[in-house]
Amino acid sequence: MSTLTVTPNYATGVVSNFDLFAGKLVDREEYFSCGHRACQGCGEALAIRLMCKALGKETVIANATGCMEVISTLYPTTAWKLPWIHVAFPNAAAVGSGVEAGLKVMRRKGRIPDRYVKTVAIGGDGGTVDIGLQALSGAMERGHDMLYVCFDNEAYMNTGIQRSSATPFGASTTTAPAGAASPGNRTWKKNVPEIMVAHNVPYVATACHSYPIDFMNKVKKARAVKGPAYIHCLAVCPTGWRAESKDCIKLGRLAVETGIFPLYEVENGKYRLTVEKPEKLRPVTDYMKMQGRFRHLGKEEIGYFQERVNLEFAKLMNKVECIQSWDELKG
Numbered sequence: 001m002s003t004l005t006v007t008p009n010y011a012t013g014v015v016s017n018f019d020l021f022a023g024k025l026v027d028r029e030e031y032f033s034c035g036h037r038a039c040q041g042c043g044e045a046l047a048i049r050l051m052c053k054a055l056g057k058e059t060v061i062a063n064a065t066g067c068m069e070v071i072s073t074l075y076p077t078t079a080w081k082l083p084w085i086h087v088a089f090p091n092a093a094a095v096g097s098g099v100e101a102g103l104k105v106m107r108r109k110g111r112i113p114d115r116y117v118k119t120v121a122i123g124g125d126g127g128t129v130d131i132g133l134q135a136l137s138g139a140m141e142r143g144h145d146m147l148y149v150c151f152d153n154e155a156y157m158n159t160g161i162q163r164s165s166a167t168p169f170g171a172s173t174t175t176a177p178a179g180a181a182s183p184g185n186r187t188w189k190k191n192v193p194e195i196m197v198a199h200n201v202p203y204v205a206t207a208c209h210s211y212p213i214d215f216m217n218k219v220k221k222a223r224a225v226k227g228p229a230y231i232h233c234l235a236v237c238p239t240g241w242r243a244e245s246k247d248c249i250k251l252g253r254l255a256v257e258t259g260i261f262p263l264y265e266v267e268n269g270k271y272r273l274t275v276e277k278p279e280k281l282r283p284v285t286d287y288m289k290m291q292g293r294f295r296h297l298g299k300e301e302i303g304y305f306q307e308r309v310n311l312e313f314a315k316l317m318n319k320v321e322c323i324q325s326w327d328e329l330k331g
Contacts, residue, residue: 026216027053029081036079037071041245043236043252044068044124044151047209051149051233052082054219055120060099061085064092064123064132067158067237068151089123090131093139093148096121100144118147118223125152125166129192140199140228147222147229150192153237161240165190168260169308170301171293173240178296188308196230197266203229205265205274209236210252214263214274221265234261242292254287259313270325271316284309 031052038045048068052059060083063069069086072079087095100119106112121139123132128150136148155173156162163176167185172178176185196204203225207215215233222229236252238245255261259281264273284306288294297305 027056029053029057031055031057031059031081032072033079033081035077037074038067039237039239039245041236041238041248042067042071043209043234043238043248044153045071046248047151047207047215047233047235048072048122050209050212050215051120051122051219054216055082055118055223057082058115058117059083060103060117060119062087062092062096062099062119062121064121064127065089065158066124066127066151067153068122068124070158089127091135092121092123092127092132093135093146096146096148097139097142097144100146104145119145120147120149122149122151124157125150125154126156126162126164128152129166129190130164133192133195136230137195137199140196140201140230143227145226145228147219147225147231149219149231149233151233151235153235153240154189155237155240157237157240166192169305170297172296173293183297183301184293193230193232193266196232197269199228201228201230202268203265205231206261206263207231207233208252208256208261208263209233210249211256211263211275218265218274221267240293242295243290247290251287251290254282254290258282258284258287259309260284260287262313262316264316264320268326269323269329271319271323273320281310281313 032049036045044067062085064087073086085095096119103117107114128136139146152166154167155164161174163173163185166189167173168189170184172184178184193204193206203222205218207218209215218231222231234252234255236248238248243251256263256275257278263275264271285302
């Protein structure tokens with residue numbers, strides 16, 4: 001994110017003249033204020049804070065019902081310092097589309113100042129990959145100048161930890177409980193970033209709050225896109241994952257280091273890993289053993305999980321190494 005230019009004085013040992021410092025490049029203004037009611041160690045609240053810093057004040061946010069709406073807007077208070085709209089569970093993308101179109105028309109008619117304001121729609125995994133997928137697909141297909149960010153905590157956490165189609169295989173939830181007859185959730189996590197790539201969206205990325213600079217860089221890049229963009233952010237939920245609050249950042253890093261949630265971006269069709277993979281991926285058990293939702297899994301289920309992670313990671317690496325960008329294909 002930054003280039004550090006220093007002038008060391010070898011006589012005194014003092015280093016001075018810091019022209020650039022990463023901390024100075026991050027907006028110091030807080031657009032998502034403290035005092036909200038998120039659980040201890042909530043990764044999603046941290047991710048929202050980082051996203052808002054990267055977006056800046058010229059932003060309108062449409063927020064689907066979910067954890068972030070529940071914890072940040074308990075009447076008569078709000079944690080949002082940006083223009084913010086609460087919308088129903090399934091239609092954040094549809095409302096965001098309307099906001100974007102409305103701003104465009106009002107600027108053209110001279111009803112508002114002629115300056116660029118970014119429209120951003122956000123939702124959890126339930127409001128995105130399940131009941132909001134239709135609205136999201138429509139917005140991306142129509143090509144609205146809008147960023148959609150999915151904060152994926154891998155279940156319907158605000159209504160009682162029910163399974164969503166983003167819930168990982170084997171996780172125990174209240175609607176897919178582990179027991180004698182079931183290992184927990186039986187399906188593999190839906191790959192929504194790939195669905196967005198199939199919509200020919202010019203910018204698609206995965207992110208995690210445990211890699212804040214990488215996440216903010218992606219938000220800035222998506223903000224600059226004149227057209228639809230999509231970011232899928234893994235948001236650790238210690239409450240729903242039955243994990244320690246203090247392990248929030250560590251769990252996000254382990255998701256990446258095990259290959260369970262690799263960080264990459266797809267820019268005009270070109271895949272690129274944005275966080276270098278370790279020489280050898282860590283075993284998935286390093287990630288699973290810290291979470292109560294996986295504690296019931298036996299050798300067979302863990303073996304299947306590891307095998308599938310290896311396969312999905314190999315498929316991604318094949319795209320990173322082989323797929324050309326749209327411009328390269330034209331040439």
